[in-house]
Amino acid sequence: MKKIHLIVVLIVCIFANVIQAQAPQKMSYQAVIRNNSNVLVTSATVGMRISILQGTMLGPSVYTETQTLSTNANGLVSLEIGTGVVVSGSFSTINWANGPYFIKTETDPTGGTNYTISGTVQLSSVPYALFAANAGGSETPGTAVGDMKYWNGTSWVMIPVGTPGQFLQLNPSNIPSWSGGAFATLTLDPIPNQVANFANFQNTSGTITNTGLTAAGGSAYVEAGFCWSTNPNPTVADNQSVFSVSAPVGNYVGIVHSLLPSTTYYVRAFARNSAGVSYSNQQSFTTFTPTLPTVTTSAITNITGGTADGGGTVTNDGGAAVTQKGLCWSTSPNPTIADSFTNNGFGTGTFTSIMYGLVPNTTYYVRAYATNVAGTAYGNQQTFTAGPNLAIGSFHQGGLIAYFLQPSDPGYVGPNLNGIIISPNVVGTGVQWGCIGTLISGASGNTIGSGAQNTTDIVTGCTSPGIAAQLCDNLVLNGYSDWFLPSNADWIAMCSGTAISNNVISNVTGYWTSNQVDANTANIIFNNYPSYTGYIGNVTKNDTNSYGGYVRAIRMF
Numbered sequence: 001m002k003k004i005h006l007i008v009v010l011i012v013c014i015f016a017n018v019i020q021a022q023a024p025q026k027m028s029y030q031a032v033i034r035n036n037s038n039v040l041v042t043s044a045t046v047g048m049r050i051s052i053l054q055g056t057m058l059g060p061s062v063y064t065e066t067q068t069l070s071t072n073a074n075g076l077v078s079l080e081i082g083t084g085v086v087v088s089g090s091f092s093t094i095n096w097a098n099g100p101y102f103i104k105t106e107t108d109p110t111g112g113t114n115y116t117i118s119g120t121v122q123l124s125s126v127p128y129a130l131f132a133a134n135a136g137g138s139e140t141p142g143t144a145v146g147d148m149k150y151w152n153g154t155s156w157v158m159i160p161v162g163t164p165g166q167f168l169q170l171n172p173s174n175i176p177s178w179s180g181g182a183f184a185t186l187t188l189d190p191i192p193n194q195v196a197n198f199a200n201f202q203n204t205s206g207t208i209t210n211t212g213l214t215a216a217g218g219s220a221y222v223e224a225g226f227c228w229s230t231n232p233n234p235t236v237a238d239n240q241s242v243f244s245v246s247a248p249v250g251n252y253v254g255i256v257h258s259l260l261p262s263t264t265y266y267v268r269a270f271a272r273n274s275a276g277v278s279y280s281n282q283q284s285f286t287t288f289t290p291t292l293p294t295v296t297t298s299a300i301t302n303i304t305g306g307t308a309d310g311g312g313t314v315t316n317d318g319g320a321a322v323t324q325k326g327l328c329w330s331t332s333p334n335p336t337i338a339d340s341f342t343n344n345g346f347g348t349g350t351f352t353s354i355m356y357g358l359v360p361n362t363t364y365y366v367r368a369y370a371t372n373v374a375g376t377a378y379g380n381q382q383t384f385t386a387g388p389n390l391a392i393g394s395f396h397q398g399g400l401i402a403y404f405l406q407p408s409d410p411g412y413v414g415p416n417l418n419g420i421i422i423s424p425n426v427v428g429t430g431v432q433w434g435c436i437g438t439l440i441s442g443a444s445g446n447t448i449g450s451g452a453q454n455t456t457d458i459v460t461g462c463t464s465p466g467i468a469a470q471l472c473d474n475l476v477l478n479g480y481s482d483w484f485l486p487s488n489a490d491w492i493a494m495c496s497g498t499a500i501s502n503n504v505i506s507n508v509t510g511y512w513t514s515n516q517v518d519a520n521t522a523n524i525i526f527n528n529y530p531s532y533t534g535y536i537g538n539v540t541k542n543d544t545n546s547y548g549g550y551v552r553a554i555r556m557f
Contacts (some may be wrong), residue, residue: 017443025092026082031105037491040075043469045111050081051100052094057120061104063089068111075153089502099123150176165275174469184221184271186280198216204332206269206280207251224271227279232266236277240270261320261373262289290320293370297327305360305387306394306401307502311352312368312379320372322346327353328378329366337369337376341505352504358386358392390416393502397557398478402499409448409493410554420448420494421555422504423483426553427471433512433522433541434458434467443516449556451487454514458485468512472553483553485514488536490554491525510539510547 029050033041045069051061065084069077081093081103094101101123106115142148146161153176162168162178169179188206206226222244229238241254256267265287269280294316302309310327328341334340344351358364364386368379386394394401404419405412412418442457458469468485475483486494491513499505513523517538524547526535539547 183278306391398480435462
């Protein structure tokens with residue numbers, strides 16, 4: 001009778017398919033069968049009995065099964081231990097940690113159960129999934145996700161899951177325990193979907209329901225507040241309002257601000273302590289769509305050759321704060337704020353305004369305006385014609401008339417025929433008078449019109465670039481180039497006249513004059529209080545901060 005040799009090849013391979021998150025209870029196994037002439041037993045049916053022995057090659061069987069298989073053209077049989085006909089034991093309950101284990105194979109080359117060939121090999125390694133599924137299976141399971149165990153020298157001890165935000169810390173006995181403050185537990189109240197004042201919504205409130213302090217330590221909250229964004233799940237990296245707090249904290253109310261109209265926002269409350277930042281549930285709301293304000297234009301009164309009075313009434317803000325209102329005018333119909341305009345503040349209600357810089361005998365169109373976040377609205381149009389005569393505030397020869405010469409003034413010709421014209425706007429801010437430490441020859445004239453000679457003296461005796469007198473001397477404005485820095489007398493004349501009431505000169509504070517005091521100081525004009533009308537002060541020549549270093553140019557006509 002021929003003897004048949006069995007060559008066994010164990011493939012340590014576990015199927016990747018896991019049923020219901022359990023480790024697969026089977027093990028791939030292959031064997032090559034040859035006869036005593038070392039000839040492969042090919043394409044034949046064989047019967048096999050497989051046993052798992054524990055401890056030694058002669059140890060007891062903890063599991064036995066049988067299978068009927070076919071060899072391939074190379075004499076190879078492939079099987080999965082754990083899927084055959086069970087004779088004894090349970091493959092799924094083998095505790096692989098209690099090895100070593102051996103695989104014993106018995107084979108009937110005729111396909112029956114007359115097993116005449118046997119062999120035993122040690123199972124030197126166990127697939128990890130099988131080992132993990134049953135090794136230590138006698139350990140007490142945890143009661144919550146996150147439970148852990150530590151070895152106390154003789155057994156495993158359970159550490160129940162801590163509170164989110166805490167951390168594990170070893171004590172002096174090398175026993176791990178939870179330490180530190182826990183995250184806050186926060187809730188956020190619902191928010192109305194339509195926010196009446198979307199620029200500054202103040203009805204949000206949140207509640208901290210857990211102080212985050214533990215017996216092992218921790219710290220109080222250092223801040224809490226709200227964060228918001230146009231994207232879901234906002235964080236403190238987005239817009240936020242912060243409030244300093246101390247534990248314990250209950251309900252707090254804050255402001256969600258700088259919102260845009262017709263926009264959906266997401267809001268969460270947050271709190272920060274030693275554990276970090278925690279967030280509440282999310283609420284959302286959508287701001288409403290405002291409309292343009294409603295405004296009417298008042299009749300035009302007190303018309304002169306240079307100025308006229310007007311006004312208007314903002315009757316409805318359109319659901320959003322009115323940020324600016326006033327009059328706008330032009331020599332063309334339907335003026336806008338791209339033309340000449342006044343700024344009369346914010347909010348609803350009635351306002352009055354003075355239009356200046358008018359050209360005599362010229363027809364003007366006027367409308368009141370009001371601006372909110374939705375845009376600028378205009379009132380009904382009024383029309384008037386400026387008076388035939390020049391007046392304070394008239395636009396004339398490159399600027400605005402600020403003063404008519406009086407009979408006692410040098411150079412007087414006749415009533416309202418000659419005087420001082422001032423540049424409509426400042427020609428410099430943060431400007432030095434110049435040449436500190438140098439006493440300039442001249443620059444001392446103090447009669448109306450003497451600013452022209454003072455300016456010439458300054459630019460001749462002080463060549464520092466960008467000084468106040470130089471800015472005026474170099475100015476070419478509306479076709480005129482004979483501008484100069486006003487003297488003390490020029491400023492006092494303008495500030496004592498109707499140029500103040502007509503808004504030609506308003507809140508004059510810290511404007512340089514062309515008069516020096518000594519080598520280090522020069523004069524400025526104050527007009528910001530009624531009692532300061534025409535008040536002359538002394539300032540260091542290089543001072544650009546205390547009073548602004550403002551410059552305004554004048555010329556004579």
